Amino acid sequence: MTGRSILPLFGTRFSSISRSAIISGMNTTSSIQFAAYIEHVMEVALYGTADLAFWREQLARESLFPLNVNGKAEVLISVPHLLWKGVRFNELSISIGVSAREDGGTPDGFFLPHAFNSNRLLAFMERMFFQTPYYYAEVQVSEQIPARFAVKHGAETAFKGRMIGKRDPVRREVEHFEGPVHLPGGKYFTARISGLTDFYPFSDEDVLSVNGVRETVTVFGWLRASNFIPLEWRIRGDAVHGKSRTFRRNS
Secondary structure: OOOOOOOOOOOOOOEOOOOOOEEOOEEOOOOOOEEEEEEEEEEEEEEEEEEHHHHHHHHHOOOOEEOOEOOEEEEEEEEEEEEEOOEEEEEEEEEEEEEOOOOOOOOOOEEEEEEEEOOHHHHHHHHHHHOOOEEEOEEEEEOOOOOEEEEEEOOEEEEEEEOOOOOOOOEEEEEEEEEEEEEOOOEEEEEEEEEEEEEEEOOOOOEEEEOOOOOOOHHHHHHHHOOOEEEEEEEEEEEEEEEEOOEEOOO
């Protein structure tokens, strides 16, 4: 999995705080009642594209539509390191950009099919209290350049990404996202992610690999089947992550 060109991935969802109060096709709601709000998050994110037809079929099962950007679906891999109530842990989530329109013409949040937490208790609490698809795995991440992340099951490295060599960012700006994250089974929560972000192209030498895909980790197989192409690293050294409680969608 390699990529060269950079697209304005999630450009209307993740936007500079100073540019607009309209993000993700909806008004930002500073009155969100957060069930969890964590500051000083270190995060490695990887953005890319995938086959639109594949994700249209998958999301149809959830009555959702993929965001259509130049005939491609968009995928976000987020790997934050967090400290919550004295507990340090890492997460890895894989999300798909979604639209409220069947033609995929507007960016309206994300669909979260699968995620991992390096703390067994927190993974259980996510499933039990938030109905989110979090499962335990050893998650490793470093935001220091060259950035890297990995998901391990025992001795097996199931999924990993790594920059090769140090480099300077092509740009730096504050990003802010606030909007719905849809979950399997017709549920959603509202998320906020904000922080100063360094942007790096995913170079031909950089690595993203899926190894020994287990049938129980379907989302890794989906990345392969949808021809996921990584395009851009986005690194945050001091971000905030917030989420509301989980609600059921009206439709």
